[in-house]
Amino acid sequence: MNVVVYGAGAIGGYLGGRLALAGHRVTLVTRPAVAATLNAAGLRITQDGATETAQLRAVGRLAEAFDGPWPELIVLSMKAYDLAAAVADLRAVCPQPAMLLTTQNGIGVEEIVAAPFGAERVLAGTLTIPISRAGAAALAVERAGRGMGIAPVEVGRSVADWVALFAAAGIRAGEVADYRAMKWSKAFLNIMGNATSAILNRPPADLYRRDDVFDLEMRMLREMRAVMRRLGVGIINLPTASVRPLAATLAYAPRFLRRVVFTQVIVHGRGDKMPSFHIDLVGGKGRSEVAFHNGAIAAAARACGVAAPVNAALNDVLLRLTADEAARAEFDGRPERLLAEVARVERGE
Numbered sequence: 001m002n003v004v005v006y007g008a009g010a011i012g013g014y015l016g017g018r019l020a021l022a023g024h025r026v027t028l029v030t031r032p033a034v035a036a037t038l039n040a041a042g043l044r045i046t047q048d049g050a051t052e053t054a055q056l057r058a059v060g061r062l063a064e065a066f067d068g069p070w071p072e073l074i075v076l077s078m079k080a081y082d083l084a085a086a087v088a089d090l091r092a093v094c095p096q097p098a099m100l101l102t103t104q105n106g107i108g109v110e111e112i113v114a115a116p117f118g119a120e121r122v123l124a125g126t127l128t129i130p131i132s133r134a135g136a137a138a139l140a141v142e143r144a145g146r147g148m149g150i151a152p153v154e155v156g157r158s159v160a161d162w163v164a165l166f167a168a169a170g171i172r173a174g175e176v177a178d179y180r181a182m183k184w185s186k187a188f189l190n191i192m193g194n195a196t197s198a199i200l201n202r203p204p205a206d207l208y209r210r211d212d213v214f215d216l217e218m219r220m221l222r223e224m225r226a227v228m229r230r231l232g233v234g235i236i237n238l239p240t241a242s243v244r245p246l247a248a249t250l251a252y253a254p255r256f257l258r259r260v261v262f263t264q265v266i267v268h269g270r271g272d273k274m275p276s277f278h279i280d281l282v283g284g285k286g287r288s289e290v291a292f293h294n295g296a297i298a299a300a301a302r303a304c305g306v307a308a309p310v311n312a313a314l315n316d317v318l319l320r321l322t323a324d325e326a327a328r329a330e331f332d333g334r335p336e337r338l339l340a341e342v343a344r345v346e347r348g349e
Contacts, residue, residue, distance in 0.1 A: 004066075004075070005075040006065070007030075007079075008029060008077065014045065014131050014139050014141070015075055016043075017045045017054035017056065018166070018169040019166075021052055021169065025057075027059060027071070032061075033136070036058075037137050038136065044139070046140040047140075072098045073099050073101060074094070076100060076104070077104075081291065083112050084112055087113055091116055096117075100117060101122075102125055103125045105293070110122055110124045110153050110179060114153050119153040122153040123152065124183060125149065126149040126186045127147075129143075147171065147172030147239035149238050150166070150173060151177065181233055184224075185237075185238060188235065191294060192262070193205075194277045196314065197274060199314070201332045204266045207335075213335050223309075223311050224308075225250065227300050227308060230305070230306050249261045276289065285322075294318075309342055
């Protein structure tokens with residue numbers, strides 16, 4: 001199969017590399033300097049203690065990816081905040097793609113792609129595989145046993161062939177019927193310890209040991225679940241990731257048990273590693289995917305008449321800190337300042 005990976009970071013590189021190792025013709029669209037390195041040395045992928053080198057083609061401009069046989073699959077793997085611009089560029093080069101696969105975390109991503117190209121051309125992808133980069137030409141799977149969910153955006157369409165494609169490439173892929181349930185359930189995991197860690201400039205594990213931040217996180221998750229129920233979106237387990245038991249713990253377990261369970265999840269999953277929102281914040285990206293997580297939850301809450309002041313405050317504060325570096329000191333290690341912002345939103349100020 002001819003595959004183009006547009007936005008070849010860690011996730012895109014991994015998917016493209018695995019497909020190339022399985023014998024498919026893969027073109028990565030990335031920065032010119034990175035493309036030169038990949039073309040010269042290949043892409044090294046370390047997984048389960050073994051390292052393989054994928055030989056693939058890399059280009060520095062999107063148009064170059066279409067100078068041969070047109071792709072049967074285009075994997076979109078840029079950040080969610082770059083997706084709209086990438087879709088506009090793609091339309092100019094390839095107005096009628098065969099099939100597109102989203103890999104972004106966040107809510108509302110698939111709609112950005114389906115609006116110009118049609119839902120029948122879009123697959124929603126969700127990965128639970130943690131992947132790190134070690135330079136331009138090396139990737140490492142940090143934890144074995146994780147996987148990938150694939151769901152149709154057009155209701156009722158089978159994605160079995162696409163699941164089989166990635167499974168044959170050594171990825172634990174599974175079919176999911178409802179893409180909205182899949183993306184909202186993944187966002188349930190993504191938002192834990194993410195915005196609070198970025199705003200307060202502290203590791204998630206440290207914050208979950210604090211009563212005030214832990215309680216704030218639980219309020220954030222309960223707001224999300226209330227929005228999901230109002231929208232009729234179910235919580236589901238993802239391939240190799242059990243989300244439903246965690247949501248049940250949030251709803252029914254006493255506080256001491258919730259504290260144990262959620263703290264273990266955070267310590268095991270993130271620990272002292274700073275999350276993606278923080279990495280973008282201190283990296284000077286000037287944008288944040290919080291808008292596709294807490295911001296999207298808050299927007300959906302307003303639209304359906306559900307209160308979500310915690311999610312709204314987290315989104316607003318983090319976007320402000322993204323735009324104003326000087327304001328970060330105001331919240332650095334100060335949960336009480338963040339709680340005051342939540343209270344302000346609750347008062348409607």
